[in-house]
Amino acid sequence: MRRVGDNSVTSTNVDELMRRAIEATRSTYPHPNPRVGAVVTSIDGTVTSVAAHEMAGQPHAEVLALEAATDGRGGTLYVTLEPCNHHGRTPPCTDAIIDAGITAVVIGALDPDERVSGSGVARLTEAGIDVTVGVEEAAVLGNDPGYFHHRRTGMPMVTLKMASTIDGQAGAADGSSQWITSSEARTDSHRLRAENDVVIVGMGTVMADNPRLDVRIDGYAGRQPRPVVIAGRRDMPKDRQLWERDPIVYQAEASSTMDPRVVVADLGRRGIVSAMVEGGPTLAASFLSAGVVDHLVWYIGAALARGRGIPAISGVFETMADIQTVEIDDVCRIGRDLKVSATISKER
Secondary structure, three states: OEEEOOOOOOOOOHHHHHHHHHHOOOOOOOOOOOOOEEEEEOOOOOEEEEEEOOOOOOOOHHHHHHHHOOOOOOOEEEEEEOOOOOOOOOOOHHHHHHHOOOOEEEEEEOOOOOOOOOHHHHHHHHOOOEEEEOOOHHHHHHHOHHHHHHHHHOOOEEEEEEEEOOOOEEEOOOOOOOOOOOHHHHHHHHHHHHOOOEEEEEHHHHHHHOOOOOOOOOOOOOOOOEEEEEEEOOOOOOOOHHHHHOOEEEEOOOOOOOOHHHHHHHHHHOOOOEEEEOOOHHHHHHHHHOOOOOEEEEEEOOOOOOOOOEEOOOOOOOOHHHOOOEEEEEEEEEOOEEEEEEEEOOOO
């Protein structure tokens, strides 16, 4: 944590208030804008308002919190992300903070967006406001990893979701694959869909399963990820359910295949912050080979195929020089199955 200004914020409940600001964002999904939560406390430290940014184009969390506060003068603003200092769809949050008479601002993380990137802190300190940066920073980054990845790289954060038997088979030789994993694991995979802007599949999945690629969880009323189809050189038939969901369809030229790097770069330009690849073994292999996968979520069903059917990832493992290393971040039990979450190494 670093402090800017003459006086440091020394309250013992700073971390707790930042966590409260983070918690305010849990049900929000404002991509391509970031998840931002804010808390305002009065001069005596009493919490007077809590707010979160709900949707792109709507007021930011700082403005909502300041408007809801009884009186911000002399108080402190706790905000998960550096306040903006530019005119976009809404006016700069720095102006609202200064006009409200706030005397201290506690920030979870600096905004990597080049339109902000330190200018918000600079504007506030120039106005005589004490600024503290880096409170609960890891929690803020973990609350919206796709946003930070996108602003730093221009690309969406790509998660590859896989499911297989313990011995690595995604389906039987006759093409059947239902159900390798338990209902609990399948529900968890729908939660994973809900955390991403888009879900990517190949034409093989579209033809075999005619999926909708939507989130189907009892009681779920949140946003739905947009489907993306890697169609290759084939046209997607007009009778597929995905046409009802405004899919993005990538079609290659007659003499070529669709490069995942081209797809991911285009999604980034569209403002897509996070993407989940949910296709079959061929699509998984192509995205891994292209080096565009950032994270892996693998559901291992409590079952043995006891033979070779359809592998989880297509291709031939010819030599150890071809191995792809990963950093396992978490392993947990889901129903009778296992869920392994890992970060993909960009080095071979």
